[in-house]
Amino acid sequence: MNNPQLNKNGELQHLLTTEGLPAPILRAILDRAASFVSTAEGNEIKKVPLLHGKAVFNIFFENSTRTRTTFEIAAKRLSADVVNLNIGSSSTSKGETLLDTVDNLCAMHADMFVVRHSQSGAAHLIARHVAPEIHVINAGDGRHAHPTQALLDMFTIRHYKKEFHNLRVAIVGDILHSRVARSQIHALSTLGVPEIRVIAPKTLLPTLVEHLGVQVYHDMEEGLRDVDVVMMLRLQNERMQGGLLPSAQEYFKYYGLTQDKLALAKPDAIVMHPGPMNRGVEIDSSVADGSHSVILPQVTFGIAVRMAVMSMLAGAK
């Protein structure tokens, strides 16, 4: 099975998933992202001309505020021309197929697509379809992957913990529907994290999730014991339907992150969340705003990581 995101020289051609990305490429992305964060002035992001004259199209078939905005800022800091298209939830709402939309944008001389779509595999489909000089970044496809989110999470972990090889990381919540969790798991294991735990009720875990290389916990207190990093996932309200969960209240009681439960983790544990948060559903406000939380730095680092990915795809040194 060829890895469709690497070109024949083993360089990054598209960023579609963290699965199968070699560790040197992951590290190179994190290193480059670090070069965009000006440590002297806090977490200021520099403006550079690396993508001057390039057209970046943000095509979002699914709503997003944070991801689309940080991609836009990242592209602008790289001096690219940015076009945002919010196509809505259904690609067929206008009767145009996904690939027809892409063909039209290619005819407008797009150099790079940043794609979000509700269907798993949409970014792969586009990447297979476009000409070789066009690059595709997956900004989230269905339940499959959200690689830039996972990379910014890795950047955040490295920023606070320096190394990966001595960490115990817990991912908590709706693993079944989460593209973020899948991308985090692949990235963490490639970067050498020896113990990755997932914590969720059985209804929110996909079949054979342990084959992804994780340890499964259903008891949150047991799962959080002595972890270095707690990665919370968003729980969508629609999960209360279809027999997945009885109520948000019961979920919070057993799987919500509170100060008491966090106390079981290591004293210097960090708490992460990809946003948008449901306070009082998966995370208590006192934790979200507390001293262990690195949720806002994640957002800032997200800009640097997306700059790193875009500039590497564009071949800039």
Place this chain on the structure above:
Amino acid sequence: MNIQIKNGRLIDPKNGIDGRQDLFIVAGKVASIGNVPAGFVADKVIDASGLVVAPGLIDLAARLREPGYEYRATLESEMDAAVAGGVTSLACPPDTDPSLDEPGLVEMLKHRAKTLNQAHVYPVGALTQGLKGGELTEMAELADAGCVAFSQADAPLTDTRVLLRAMQYAATFDFSVWLRPQDSFLARDGVAHDGEVATRLGLPAIPASAEIIALATMLQLARETGVRLHICRISSEQGVALVRAAKQQGLPLTCDVSANHVHLSERDIGFFDSNCHLTPPLRSLRDRDALRAGLLDGTIDAICSDHTPVDDDAKQLPFAEAESGATGLELLLPLTLKWAGQGALSAALAKVTLQPARILGLDAGHLSVGSAADVCVFDPETYWKIEPPALKSQGKNTPFLGLELQGKVRYTLVDGQVVYQG
């Protein structure tokens, strides 16, 4: 017209023939094997040196897309594909638009197919009106019009009372009921096997239990009603085990598998290859191996193509939105040969000739003296590349696209007429 097919390796599973024998055809029927019939003068001699001469293939599931889906394929294109694949008889499922639930539609289809003078077409009638799973169709009338069995195709029949009634009614007339077992609640929104690949790719999943539970229900109701039940497209290890046990208990049960599922597993989906979006879903390697074992021990009687022409527009979509199905008529023979491998060719060919004929209740699928001369002459050695121009079917999508498969049809005869030469 008198035809002599000479110098070939004649394989006829029913009569236990596998050897170099000439086949003599007179007036559309097999006149003799081996010995020249008295007074025989050949109008046409086919030299089958290096080739296999076998009964024409019988396919239990080939969607011809008429009526209703002519933009996908036409009767002409798919009948061409059938004979190019050595298929001389085929059963077509009722999931046309409108579905095959009225005698007039069945008669029209039979008539249209007959005028093309190619493979024999055996329509499978809808079990319920519009395949909606509510009201029964006029099965006896449909049988008079030419339906050989009754089926829901891939449409759900969730109401078990309707299922019971349908089986009772069919059993009254000794009609055969063909069902693909799938619990529609467990399968809801699913597009891939509930296993490690769907988990990795984040695809909505269909658990094997969807098949097993529906199958257990069907088997129980078949026991009670005494209906002749044929299980279509079995896909799971436990499903095979249930069929095996039911057969051992003496239930009058038959079972088929799609040629795709004999070879492929969920892993072939790779990075979202929508050509591998099939119904039922490709399951685990363990399931696939159980299907092969089931074929070998006779639990699974027949291999079918499950031919489903799907146009590119319906495949060039994200995996879950892409339409399921693959073209298959022209791949049935090579995929059966691939399964046979180094094993007995005759036993493998029985799965696409003699056995499907038995399931259909046809006196076909063999080369006995006096039987219709439906013959497939093929080169078992030659490899050919599966690519769109090589396929007559209007459906060009298959998981095997780009691969080379062994086994090329050279001649297809229906009722003693050469209808394909390749």
